[in-house]
Amino acid sequence: MHTEWEFERKFIVTYVPDGLLDTRQPSIYTPGYLASEQDKHIRIRDEGGAFTMTVKQGLGLKRRDTRVDLTAEQFDDLWPLTQNMRVEKQRYRIDFYGVQLVFDVFTGNLSPLKLVEVEFDSEISSRQFLPPDFADVEVTHRKEFQNVALARFGLPDRIITPPLTQTHRLTV
Amino acid sequence: MHTEWEFERKFIVTYVPDGLLDTRQPSIYTPGYLASEQDKHIRIRDEGGAFTMTVKQGLGLKRRDTRVDLTAEQFDDLWPLTQNMRVEKQRYRIDFYGVQLVFDVFTGNLSPLKLVEVEFDSEISSRQFLPPDFADVEVTHRKEFQNVALARFGLPDRIITPPLTQTHRLTV
Numbered sequence: 001m002h003t004e005w006e007f008e009r010k011f012i013v014t015y016v017p018d019g020l021l022d023t024r025q026p027s028i029y030t031p032g033y034l035a036s037e038q039d040k041h042i043r044i045r046d047e048g049g050a051f052t053m054t055v056k057q058g059l060g061l062k063r064r065d066t067r068v069d070l071t072a073e074q075f076d077d078l079w080p081l082t083q084n085m086r087v088e089k090q091r092y093r094i095d096f097y098g099v100q101l102v103f104d105v106f107t108g109n110l111s112p113l114k115l116v117e118v119e120f121d122s123e124i125s126s127r128q129f130l131p132p133d134f135a136d137v138e139v140t141h142r143k144e145f146q147n148v149a150l151a152r153f154g155l156p157d158r159i160i161t162p163p164l165t166q167t168h169r170l171t172v
Numbered sequence: 173m174h175t176e177w178e179f180e181r182k183f184i185v186t187y188v189p190d191g192l193l194d195t196r197q198p199s200i201y202t203p204g205y206l207a208s209e210q211d212k213h214i215r216i217r218d219e220g221g222a223f224t225m226t227v228k229q230g231l232g233l234k235r236r237d238t239r240v241d242l243t244a245e246q247f248d249d250l251w252p253l254t255q256n257m258r259v260e261k262q263r264y265r266i267d268f269y270g271v272q273l274v275f276d277v278f279t280g281n282l283s284p285l286k287l288v289e290v291e292f293d294s295e296i297s298s299r300q301f302l303p304p305d306f307a308d309v310e311v312t313h314r315k316e317f318q319n320v321a322l323a324r325f326g327l328p329d330r331i332i333t334p335p336l337t338q339t340h341r342l343t344v
Contacts, residue, residue: 034227035207035214042207042214055206055253066253068246077240081227 005064006119007126010145011135013103013114020134026090026105032082033148041148044070044078051075056148060141061126087151096132110155115145177236178291179298182317183307185275185286192306198262198277204254205320213320216242216250223247228320232313233298259323268304282327287317 027048034042039059045052051070058064070078087110092103099118106113116135120126131138139145144156199220206214211231217224223242230236242250259282264275271290278285288307292298303310311317316328 035209035212037207037209040207055250057253066249068249074240077238078227081229081238 005062007061007121007123008063008117008119009061009126009129009131009138009140010118011116011131012137012139012145013116013135014137015134016114017134020094021092021103021105024092024094026092029087029089029091029104031087031147031151032079033085033151034078034081036085036148036152043148044075044082046075053078059143059146062123085148085151087147099129101132101135106150110150113150113155115139177234179233179293179295180235180289180291181233181298181301181303181310181312182290183288183303184309184311184317185288185307186309187306188286189306192266193264193275193277196264196266198264201259201261201263201276203259203319203323204251205257205323206250206253208257208320208324215320216247216254218247225250231315231318234295257320257323259319271301273304273307278322282322285322285327287311 029045029047031043031045034044034053036042040055040057043054043056045054051072051074052067053070053074054065054067056063056065087106088108089110090105090107092105094101094103099120102117102119104115104117106115116131118126118129118131120129143149144153201217201219203215203217206216206225208214212227212229215226215228217226223244223246224239225242226237226239228235228237259278260280261282262277262279264277266273266275271292274289274291276287276289278287288303290298290301290303292301315321316325
């Protein structure tokens, strides 16, 4: 098992700098959701042959994930239940000034959405983080950009809107 | 795995006939819920050392369950997440004119609630079923008597009310 509080910020990618993704190899992620309620949802995922189920709690900056490994058989039994609750994306991991950017290029009906997520081990470091200029529209607290919401409701009507939470960078 | 559509009716027990339970040995059931949304919820359960996770879909008469076995370790990892979403009950199984009554005596904060559930393999047989007189108040379609609702919200204010769905017995 793996349980931890995590601090995560999320940004919309407004442009892709030349050469940023070309030299990197993405992983294909296809998370599927079994159920979601309020700020809790249950995700299963095939991570290149390693199968996991994660109970995700919390919304916005501070979250708690509990992950258990699944057997291939358990995964295969549960996967059909995620129908209409799936996301397809290519995930790039990019080192950036001591943190790792998780750069997701959504495919299928969520194209052309691109998001960058960054995880931190403390709230203070999360608030001190200054994102790269290609990903400076923050959607950390916007429910419609949660993976589970994207899986269920598809692309939000307006991908780019004025950042709601930009003040976080200034207040700490 | 085990997936099936089931037809289930549920009744409140209004009195316990002398001798009905005394001669029987109950099993202790403590289901816990990981998440619930609309008519879908995810239950884990220790069935005397056999651990299962069930995705339950549907409300009322017709439901669909998908059950996978869990290891003890998976169960132990997930169980803490069901906090405040648990039910404790003693379950008796009673043969009754070709069907099996599942007679649940709730304990803890749900005492003194007693419910009888009956599963059928077809809708027609479910509708033709005439319950015993000690369990003739039907709550099949009453959300507040779902196990997950009992786990989350506790005992409904009024356990005994006029049956809402009794006409089912008459219309087929």
